[in-house]
Amino acid sequence: MNVMVVGGGGREHAIISCLARSPRIKKIYALPGNGGIADLAECVPVSAEDVDGIAAFARERAIDFAVVAPDDPLVMGAVDRLEAQGVRCFGPSAAAAAVEGSKIYAKALMKKYNIPTARYEVFDNLDKALTCAAVSDYPLVVKADGLAKGKGVTVAENFEQARDALLSCMKEKTFGASGERVVIEECLTGPEVSVLAFTDGKTIVPMVSSMDHKRAYDGNEGPNTGGMGVIAPNPHYTPALAETCMKTILCPTVEALQAEGRPFKGCLYFGLMLTPQGPKVIEYNCRFGDPEAQAVLPLLESDLFEIMLAVREDRLDQADIRFSSGASCCVVLASKEYPGSCKIGLEIDLGGADKLPGVSVFHAGTRREADGRLLTAGGRVLAVTAVAPSAEDARIQAYEAAERIQFDGARYRKDIGAYGTQAIR
Ligand code: AMP
Numbered sequence: 001m002n003v004m005v006v007g008g009g010g011r012e013h014a015i016i017s018c019l020a021r022s023p024r025i026k027k028i029y030a031l032p033g034n035g036g037i038a039d040l041a042e043c044v045p046v047s048a049e050d051v052d053g054i055a056a057f058a059r060e061r062a063i064d065f066a067v068v069a070p071d072d073p074l075v076m077g078a079v080d081r082l083e084a085q086g087v088r089c090f091g092p093s094a095a096a097a098a099v100e101g102s103k104i105y106a107k108a109l110m111k112k113y114n115i116p117t118a119r120y121e122v123f124d125n126l127d128k129a130l131t132c133a134a135v136s137d138y139p140l141v142v143k144a145d146g147l148a149k150g151k152g153v154t155v156a157e158n159f160e161q162a163r164d165a166l167l168s169c170m171k172e173k174t175f176g177a178s179g180e181r182v183v184i185e186e187c188l189t190g191p192e193v194s195v196l197a198f199t200d201g202k203t204i205v206p207m208v209s210s211m212d213h214k215r216a217y218d219g220n221e222g223p224n225t226g227g228m229g230v231i232a233p234n235p236h237y238t239p240a241l242a243e244t245c246m247k248t249i250l251c252p253t254v255e256a257l258q259a260e261g262r263p264f265k266g267c268l269y270f271g272l273m274l275t276p277q278g279p280k281v282i283e284y285n286c287r288f289g290d291p292e293a294q295a296v297l298p299l300l301e302s303d304l305f306e307i308m309l310a311v312r313e314d315r316l317d318q319a320d321i322r323f324s325s326g327a328s329c330c331v332v333l334a335s336k337e338y339p340g341s342c343k344i345g346l347e348i349d350l351g352g353a354d355k356l357p358g359v360s361v362f363h364a365g366t367r368r369e370a371d372g373r374l375l376t377a378g379g380r381v382l383a384v385t386a387v388a389p390s391a392e393d394a395r396i397q398a399y400e401a402a403e404r405i406q407f408d409g410a411r412y413r414k415d416i417g418a419y420g421t422q423a424i425r
């Protein structure tokens with residue numbers, strides 16, 4: 001079969017690494033792919049946000065199956081377009097992707113179906129939002145309704161920060177139409193858990209849980225980022241909690257979307273917080289998390305493509321889904337200035353890290369030159385994942401690999417997965 005994967009980051013490299021092992025796949029195209037993906041797939045210079053270009057390419061190359069991985073094309077309806085022209089897809093329709101595309105929609109869904117989440121109010125008027133912020137307790141969370149490249153959430157410590165976030169969304173229109181409406185919500189506390197789950201709209205099968213590390217610097221200091229590293233499984237997510245979440249959150253969400261006439265097919269991401277009052281939903285994403293996918297998928301022992309076909313064909317209940325009983329640790333190597341705007345085009349020396357047993361080096365922002373040199377092409381450059389029988393071994397091996405890799409200003413957190421142990425160096 002000819003398969004096309006939309007996207008070009010570390011998540012897509014992890015997905016394509018799994019798909020490349022499937023005996024049923026003849027050829028993989030990546031739109032647009034990156035320097036690492038180019039070893040496994042033909043990279044095509046079509047942006048992941050160019051839905052017309054994606055649809056045209058699928059028609060030209062007689063694509064049999066498409067995996068639409070990033071949020072933007074999903075919310076823009078890429079799956080609806082491709083399915084309408086006969087391409088089978090892994091990924092939700094635009095209607096179902098609204099769980100990520102509109103925080104207001106997601107909150108209303110949770111409220112209607114009694115799915116535990118933070119208390120909230122919705123505003124489309126700046127003055128009313130400011131009045132709410134003025135009388136609320138702090139910290140307080142301000143969220144732009146729509147997609148905002150991961151920058152639409154502010155956890156405000158005081159009124160001034162909340163006001164700045166509201167002005168940025170509703171007056172300065174930093175996120176365009178995405179910020180015209182906002183959610184103001186209660187700040188929850190507790191460990192965060194990411195649960196990715198396969199669902200065909202009826203059956204839901206959670207993958208191994210994971211924990212992202214969003215802050216830029218060690219000790220959870222510094223600005224929020226797209227994610228600096230992940231461990232899987234998440235040590236806080238006990239089997240008892242997993243069972244509770246399945247009953248109170250995962251199954252009810254799938255049933256709610258089904259009942260609303262928006263069955264979700266694909267990977268549904270639950271961003272959970274384990275609060276003193278029990279697990280609650282912080283956010284839904286309509287796709288694999290990045291970098292969660294880079295930690296979770298290397299633990300998958302069964303054939304990802306067969307699972308994706310089962311999702312598409314409503315027979316997930318019969319699919320073979322097995323994960324390793326081991327653990328993984330994924331360390332993100334970023335450019336010096338990340339999460340600010342970064343200098344790109346710096347030469348990367350992998351130092352043999354990608355040849356180490358149990359280690360995968362996923363490319364996020366890289367580019368391969370015609371002369372074979374590998375250059376940086378973004379803020380998050382590489383995600384180095386090690387899989388081992390224990391979390392501690394996975395962590396040690398991931399850092400051994402990360403240390404071998406060099407480019408000017410390469411920076412990574414030294415405390416990914418460091419609980420009760422010392423940070424590396
Ligand atoms: P997001 O951009 O939606 O991934 O959210 C970014 C981060 O904001 C989450 O991972 C949480 O750490 C934090 N966050 C979002 N909503 C809340 C909330 N209600 N209470 C506390 N933290 C939150």
Ligand code: GLY
Pocket residue numbers: 150212226227285288289290291292
């Ligand atoms: N790692 C969080 C996300 O993919 O949104």
